[in-house]
Amino acid sequence: MQIDIQIRLTKGPIHSPQAFPPISIENAGAVVTFRGVVRSTEKPPSEKPTDPAPGFEESIAGLQYQVYEPMTSQELHRLALQQCRQHGVLAMDIEHSFDFVAAGECSFVLQVASRHREAGIRCMDDFIAEMKRHVPIWKIPHWKN
Template structure:
């Protein structure tokens, strides 16, 4: 039986509230996976916007970010994200895979990407993670643009 695949592009940061809302239509399907008693491992990766990033326009020196702005080519981005999730689910025999990515502005400290997998054994969950992320960065038409924070360090908002 194929695993359950959920992939969604969400406007803005992936806050707990945004995640809950995006996953609401899929909750029953995901709960069914766990109710089978077949799940032996779950693994979740959160991609978070970090403060310091290399600025390739300034000889690669590190500079403070304010936000990352994610641009997606729709609807191709959503289709490629789903196709990638389905292919990784199938390749590693996962019981479920959830992939969510932000579109638009995401501030430092906020989550822009969530990948959660469930499998019968730990090995396939652990191996699926890097396989998915490597291909995400090659195949899914999503681009990020740095929005730099040029305010003095002492005045920056801590998250």
């Protein structure tokens, strides 16, 4: 089975996901889309014993995303292929931001085309969990003053 994987790294916020080419999803019964949006708060780094209780968050203007190319794209592709094979998924489209993304803006879009919705949703969830563990993408909060 041919698996179609598309990966894009985009400077700044993502304004709308690109549509899958029809050939990639001709046998799909589901196309599941996830949009990751920058929250307006982040947990501050805990360095002092006087830091507020766990769960405390501070306001941010946005996040600065740093990527390590070409390793970032290679790892995204490797993970996508692994997850698509594991879940029997037909196609995956990944777009992640680098540089600054303001609070409220989109920084990540993942689309999964599968024969059935359950496989697509499980693949999406597993992919995101593994991406956070293994892909060299770092976020640096820009704290509001």
